[in-house]
Amino acid sequence: MSFYDQWAAILIGTVVGFLLVFSALVGAKLLAPYARERAKGVSYECGMLPLGRNWTQVHVRYYLIAILFLLFDVETVFIFPWAVTFLGLPEFVLYQIIIFIVILGLGLVYAWRRGVLEWR
Amino acid sequence: MSGAPFLATEHWWDLRDLSNISREILEFLDRVGPDWLAYVVSPLIGFVAAFLLFVLPSQLFVGVYGERRLIGRMQSRLGPNRVGKFGLLQPIADAIKLIQKEAITPRGADKWVMWTAPVVFVAPAVLVWAVIPFGPNMVIADIPVGLVYFLAITALPVLAAFMAGWSGNNKYSLFGAMRVVAMAISYEVALVLGLLGVVLFTSTMSLQAIVEWQREHDIWLVFLQPLAFVIYFISASAELNRTPTDIAEAESEIVAGYLTEYSGMKWGLFYGMDIGYALAAAAFGSTVFLGGWSLFGLEEWVPPWLILVAKTHLFYFVFIWTRGTLPRLRIDQLMALAWKYMLPLAAINLLVVAAERLWWHEAGLGDGIVYLFAAANIALALLLVVGWARVLGYRPERVPTRPRLVKHVGGYVAPGAETGGGR
Amino acid sequence: MTEIRSEPFVVNIGPQHPSTHGVFRVKVTVDGERIVDAEMVMGYLHRSIEKLAEERTYTQNIPFTDRTDYLSSMSNNLGYCLAVEKLAGIEVPPRGNAIRVIMAELQRLASHCMAIGAFANDTGAWQTPVMWTFREREKILDLFEMTSGARLTCNYMRIGGVAFDLPKEFEPACRKLLATFPSFIDELHGLLSENEIFIARTRGIAVITPEQAINASLSGPMLRGSGVAWDIRKADPYCGYEQYDFDIPVGYNGDSYDRFIVRLEEMRQSVRIIEQALDGLPGGPYRTEVPLALRPPKGEAYARVEGPRGELGYYVVSDGGPAPFRFHIRPPSFINLSLLKEMTVGGTVADAIVALGSVDIVVGEIDR
Numbered sequence: 015m016s017f018y019d020q021w022a023a024i025l026i027g028t029v030v031g032f033l034l035v036f037s038a039l040v041g042a043k044l045l046a047p048y049a050r051e052r053a054k055g056v057s058y059e060c061g062m063l064p065l066g067r068n069w070t071q072v073h074v075r076y077y078l079i080a081i082l083f084l085l086f087d088v089e090t091v092f093i094f095p096w097a098v099t100f101l102g103l104p105e106f107v108l109y110q111i112i113i114f115i116v117i118l119g120l121g122l123v124y125a126w127r128r129g130v131l132e133w134r
Numbered sequence: 135m136s137g138a139p140f141l142a143t144e145h146w147w148d149l150r151d152l153s154n155i156s157r158e159i160l161e162f163l164d165r166v167g168p169d170w171l172a173y174v175v176s177p178l179i180g181f182v183a184a185f186l187l188f189v190l191p192s193q194l195f196v197g198v199y200g201e202r203r204l205i206g207r208m209q210s211r212l213g214p215n216r217v218g219k220f221g222l223l224q225p226i227a228d229a230i231k232l233i234q235k236e237a238i239t240p241r242g243a244d245k246w247v248m249w250t251a252p253v254v255f256v257a258p259a260v261l262v263w264a265v266i267p268f269g270p271n272m273v274i275a276d277i278p279v280g281l282v283y284f285l286a287i288t289a290l291p292v293l294a295a296f297m298a299g300w301s302g303n304n305k306y307s308l309f310g311a312m313r314v315v316a317m318a319i320s321y322e323v324a325l326v327l328g329l330l331g332v333v334l335f336t337s338t339m340s341l342q343a344i345v346e347w348q349r350e351h352d353i354w355l356v357f358l359q360p361l362a363f364v365i366y367f368i369s370a371s372a373e374l375n376r377t378p379t380d381i382a383e384a385e386s387e388i389v390a391g392y393l394t395e396y397s398g399m400k401w402g403l404f405y406g407m408d409i410g411y412a413l414a415a416a417a418f419g420s421t422v423f424l425g426g427w428s429l430f431g432l433e434e435w436v437p438p439w440l441i442l443v444a445k446t447h448l449f450y451f452v453f454i455w456t457r458g459t460l461p462r463l464r465i466d467q468l469m470a471l472a473w474k475y476m477l478p479l480a481a482i483n484l485l486v487v488a489a490e491r492l493w494w495h496e497a498g499l500g501d502g503i504v505y506l507f508a509a510a511n512i513a514l515a516l517l518l519v520v521g522w523a524r525v526l527g528y529r530p531e532r533v534p535t536r537p538r539l540v541k542h543v544g545g546y547v548a549p550g551a552e553t554g555g556g557r
Numbered sequence: 558m559t560e561i562r563s564e565p566f567v568v569n570i571g572p573q574h575p576s577t578h579g580v581f582r583v584k585v586t587v588d589g590e591r592i593v594d595a596e597m598v599m600g601y602l603h604r605s606i607e608k609l610a611e612e613r614t615y616t617q618n619i620p621f622t623d624r625t626d627y628l629s630s631m632s633n634n635l636g637y638c639l640a641v642e643k644l645a646g647i648e649v650p651p652r653g654n655a656i657r658v659i660m661a662e663l664q665r666l667a668s669h670c671m672a673i674g675a676f677a678n679d680t681g682a683w684q685t686p687v688m689w690t691f692r693e694r695e696k697i698l699d700l701f702e703m704t705s706g707a708r709l710t711c712n713y714m715r716i717g718g719v720a721f722d723l724p725k726e727f728e729p730a731c732r733k734l735l736a737t738f739p740s741f742i743d744e745l746h747g748l749l750s751e752n753e754i755f756i757a758r759t760r761g762i763a764v765i766t767p768e769q770a771i772n773a774s775l776s777g778p779m780l781r782g783s784g785v786a787w788d789i790r791k792a793d794p795y796c797g798y799e800q801y802d803f804d805i806p807v808g809y810n811g812d813s814y815d816r817f818i819v820r821l822e823e824m825r826q827s828v829r830i831i832e833q834a835l836d837g838l839p840g841g842p843y844r845t846e847v848p849l850a851l852r853p854p855k856g857e858a859y860a861r862v863e864g865p866r867g868e869l870g871y872y873v874v875s876d877g878g879p880a881p882f883r884f885h886i887r888p889p890s891f892i893n894l895s896l897l898k899e900m901t902v903g904g905t906v907a908d909a910i911v912a913l914g915s916v917d918i919v920v921g922e923i924d925r
Contacts, residue, residue, distance in 0.1 A: 020275040020276060020277045021275070021277065022173060022177070023176070023177035023180070023264060023274050023275035024261060024264055024275055024277070024283075026174060026177045026178060026181070027177060027181055027260050027261045027263075027264050027274070027275075028257065028260075028261060030178070030181050030260050031256065031257035031258060031259065031260035031261060032253070032257050034256065034257070034260060035252065035253045035256045035257055035403065036253075038233075038256075038399055038402075038403055039249075039252070039253070039399060039400075039403075041233055041399070042232075042233050042234075042237060042398060042399030042400075042402075045233050045234045046233065046234050046235055046236050046237060046398055046399065047234070047236050048236055049236070054238050054240075055238070055239075055240050055241030055242075056240065056241065057240040057241070057242065057243070057302065057303045057304040057395060058240075058304055058306070058389070058394055058395065059304070059305060059306075059568070059569050060389070060569045060570060060571050060572060060573045060574045060577075060582070061569075061571075061572050061573035062569045062572070062582070064304075064305070065566075065567040065568070065569065065584070075589070076312060076315070076316055079316050079319065079320060079469070080315075080319060082323075082473070083319035083320065083322065083323060086323040086327075086477070087319075087322065087323060087326065090323070090326040090327060090330060093330055093484075094282060094330065094333065094339070097330050097333040097334045097337075098333060098337055098338060098339055099337070100334070100337075100488070100491075100492075101337060101491070101492070101495045108488070108492065111488075112485065112488075115481060115484065115485065118481075119478075119481055122473075122477065122478070126473075126474065131469065131470065131473045131474055132466075133465060133466030133469045133470070205683075205684075205685075208685055209684055209685050209688035209689065210688060210689065210692050211688060305566070305568045306568075309590065309906070377681070377683050378754060380681070381907070384681060384907070385575050385576075385681075386575055386576040386678060386679045386680075386681055386910055387576070387681075387906055387907050387910050388906065389574065389575060457683055458683065458685050459682075459685060459748075460682065460752070460754050461677065461680040461681045461682035461749075461752065461754045461755050461758055462680065462681025462682070462754070462758070462907075463681075463754055463757065463758065464757075464758060464905060464907045464908070465590065465905070465907070466905070467757055467758075530753070533756055533760065534809060535746070535750045535751055535818065536750075536818060536822065537781075537806035537807060537808050537809075537815065537818045537819050537822045538784075538806065538807050538808075538809070539804040539805070539806055539807075539822070540786045540804065540805050540807055541804060541805070542786070542791065542805075543786050543787050543788055543791045543792040543805065544786050544787075545767075545771075545785060545786070546767040546783075546784050546785050546786075547784050547785070547786045547807050549809070
């Protein structure tokens with residue numbers, strides 16, 4: 015099988031996956047009872063009526079973690095191709111990657127010292 | 135369905151390689167049907183066979199039934215034993231019950247997102263099996279970036295979990311959604327860095343090639359990369375929300391986390407596919423770290439797919455085991471574990487592996503050197519795990535686990551003023 | 558990093574929450590996941606027991622005491638009977654006292670089993686500890702069934718003694734239980750007290766200083782967890798506790814973990830007491846006969862026992878009639894709970910659940 019055949023298989027898998035979900039959901043829609051009632055629609059809050067709004071602002075620490083994640087995940091995207099081929103590459107590439115990892119490590123240390131990693 | 139013939143026979147009845155049967159079918163289709171038919175049917179056979187022979191039975195009888203039975207044993211009770219012989223029909227009864235329960239959508243919920251979430255959650259569950267090699271010729275799509283593909287696909291359920299939590303118009307769901315995202319992205323980083331060590335050793339990202347590499351060198355990567363394996367296990371259980379790290383569904387804190395407002399089949403899809411993803415993570419872990427379908431030459435006689443299934447279930451058993459034993463960590467502790475503990479260790483591991491691999495390659499050493507690397511890496515892993523914990527201020531010997539004893543009542547007992555004893 | 562606040566919002570934890578141990582409600586205001594305010598709401602299980610008791614005779618009131626703290630009915634029976642005996646001046650025969658001690662200590666074992674299991678469940682140990690402790694608790698409840706005929710609400714103590722003598726098969730069964738119990742406690746010790754995750758979740762959470770504990774008049778494991786040596790069995794002995802040899806376990810700095818290990822150690826000490834009581838079980842009558850419609854002289858009496866949760870007091874006022882004029886319970890979990898706000902504010906939601914679990918509340922007793 016060629017390169018494209020492999021990805022065609024993935025495409026077919028996607029279609030199969032969606033069919034699976036829709037059959038389950040449609041089956042449930044057909045078989046499950048449905049009765050409209052007012053009290054059912056109240057969102058659960060330990061048996062009490064919900065107090066105030068349910069969608070609120072999210073704490074900023076989540077964004078900090080998200081930014082860190084972006085940094086490190088992008089880093090690994092760069093490292094993966096290198097990891098596959100690094101044996102055939104010239105020596106300076108290795109040093110570059112090491113410098114790259116060290117810089118990111120310093121970034122982690124910086125974030126650590128600034129207290130971003132403390133979950134307060 | 136590529137790769138060189140591996141087993142002795144290519145007869146369709148040789149069950150050691152199930153791709154023989156599919157090849158016969160495909161050849162027949164090629165003869166009678168149009169050209170594209172074989173292209174479409176070939177992966178379909180793979181998916182259907184993988185699901186019917188392995189995923190679905192495992193999900194039902196290991197994931198739903200077996201897990202409950204085993205945890206029941208661990209908790210000195212029986213577990214489900216009423217429906218059918220030994221309760222074996224319990225998962226089917228559950229499915230029937232779930233499909234005929236009303237799926238309530240609360241007022242004020244984001245209906246569209248709420249119904250899309252299970253779709254986003256379940257649809258990729260099929261795709262993860264595309265790259266898992268069940269045997270030398272038995273992989274649905276042996277794509278060259280299988281490892282990254284797997285990571286990418288398993289990141290989708292996190293999105294679904296967030297959609298589910300956000301759409302429910304419920305405070306507990308919102309808590310669960312925020313927790314699941316924060317935790318999943320933190321553990322993703324350590325997981326990816328850990329797996330990089332594996333890629334460095336094998337110089338490939340195709341899962342089939344990783345298995346072949348382990349077979350050729352007669353060593354499992356778990357010995358070469360013990361640290362990466364532990365990081366993989368912890369990260370996988372974090373992303374799967376299994377118990378030591380199940381803060382997103384923490385029952386005793388936020389009721390059911392992001393699934394609080396889900397009911398009926400909408401919930402059933404999440405529940406069922408949670409197990410599906412756990413199985414996939416187990417299969418991926420056994421492929422990458424435990425030699426996949428190979429078992430030191432035994433795969434010539436025993437069907438390789440059976441070996442992988444056995445390994446997957448053993449791996450999954452460890453998930454069940456931790457679930458039955460350990461309490462849950464708090465979110466700040468989990469984040470600290472990911473960022474302060476596993477990430478630096480994974481980075482160090484990465485550099486060490488790169489140095490080892492380069493030395494091996496440059497010095498032109500023989501394959502026997504892997505055993506030396508294994509011993510060195512195991513020792514290094516132990517050293518790093520213990521040493522880094524100490525650096526971060528972990529002192530277990532300073533935590534007294536028995537209270538002080540006094541004989542007589544009085545006020546506050548200052549340290550060292552104990553009078554009790556006896557027995 | 559400077560403290561960044563997001564919009565605080567209010568969440569109900571309870572009344573229908575998996576880990577409020579009954580219908581108890583905490584209205585918490587959270588900022589992100591940090592709790593900035595907590596307000597307790599009680600009364601969902603109020604059954605007006607104290608008022609109802611004024612309409613019934615002294616003996617008829619014993620079943621009510623079963624139902625306040627339904628996890629330690631024996632201790633509640635005992636506290637009430639002691640109060641009425643004090644009021645009416647009734648002496649209990651030595652055998653009755655010894656049986657009472659055995660039952661009260663067995664009840665402490667059963668109740669602490671429940672407390673530890675539920676507490677471990679609150680930290681997220683998925684059902685395993687609670688199932689193990691339930692398994693052992695069942696054996697104790699079997700003993701209760703053997704003697705009193707009931708498992709949960711035993712209604713076993715009587716004014717002047719106990720309802721029935723111990724059956725023949727009780728002593729071997731009880732000794733068999735006592736022989737296996739320490740190994741079970743060791744098992745729990747290995748599963749929980751030496752578990753890294755459990756320690757991480759409970760150490761330093763919901764700290765109560767000794768001063769706070771004394772000022773809030775806490776009692777039981779809550780007080781001892783803070784390092785204060787106080788036990789009614791030693792300070793104000795009843796039922797002949799002064800003749801038994803046992804130690805008071807005290808904690809180090811009053812966090813949830815200390816309360817947990819204190820409870821675990823108390824179970825060991827209870828086993829010791831029961832063994833001593835069984836060894837020295839006197840013969841003779843088990844009950845002083847008192848009239849069914851008891852009319853104690855005018856006056857008041859307060860009797861306290863060391864219940865599993867702390868000082869369990871009963872205050873009874875008589876006007877000379879067949880029913881108490883006033884009947885009041887000092888519920889230990891209600892008073893222990895009074896520091897919940899101090900324990901939870903500043904921690905996360907997860908910590909609040911652990912804090913609540915470490916108090917070991919029984920809502921039937923809080924609301925009465």
